[in-house]
Amino acid sequence: MAVENLxxxxxxxxxxxxxxxxxxxxxxxxxxxxxAQPTVANGSVALFGIAPYQMKAGEEYMSDPQMxxxxxxxxxxxxxxxxxxxxxxxxxxxxxAALPDVNDRATQEEEFAIELRTRDRERKLIRKIExxxxxxxxxxxxxxxxxxIEIGLRRLEARPTATQCIDCKTLAEIKEKQNHx
Numbered sequence: 778m779a780v781e782n783l784x785x786x787x788x789x790x791x792x793x794x795x796x797x798x799x800x801x802x803x804x805x806x807x808x809x810x811x812x813a814q815p816t817v818a819n820g821s822v823a824l825f826g827i828a829p830y831q832m833k834a835g836e837e838y839m840s841d842p843q844m845x846x847x848x849x850x851x852x853x854x855x856x857x858x859x860x861x862x863x864x865x866x867x868x869x870x871x872x873x874a875a876l877p878d879v880n881d882r883a884t885q886e887e888e889f890a891i892e893l894r895t896r897d898r899e900r901k902l903i904r905k906i907e908x909x910x911x912x913x914x915x916x917x918x919x920x921x922x923x924x925x926i927e928i929g930l931r932r933l934e935a936r937p938t939a940t941q942c943i944d945c946k947t948l949a950e951i952k953e954k955q956n957h958x
Contacts, residue, residue: 825853839919855906905938
């Protein structure tokens, strides 16, 4: 009968797993909390470092200064998304080493799949940003595509790619919920 010394590690999988150096991540993700936007005096949040537009008394809706303001927001947003694309490409190239462990490889492939899904959503958002910039060039920005009324500065500050006023968007969401819900 063999007696095993309890104080010395055996050659089991558990001790090998414990001795395996843990792989640390070198990439960090930006979260909404990590990318804190500065707050301006009236409590509004600056988007990409651009303070919310303050309409002057008697100013016409979608005046030239307003168009310039929203163009700056859209271009800053697009530049930020393009930088994220570049970071993802670099990350995937740097981390694409063939890992010997099947589990590590599966984890890496899942991380890549999540990154690619995120980039696909961002690619669609970049297309919407480009459409909004084109609408600014055409003079159609800020007006509802459905009914033609003003979308509103505060809604555009919250969602610069909005193409519908709040009423039309609400109706569209109700119809979508009824059809698919």
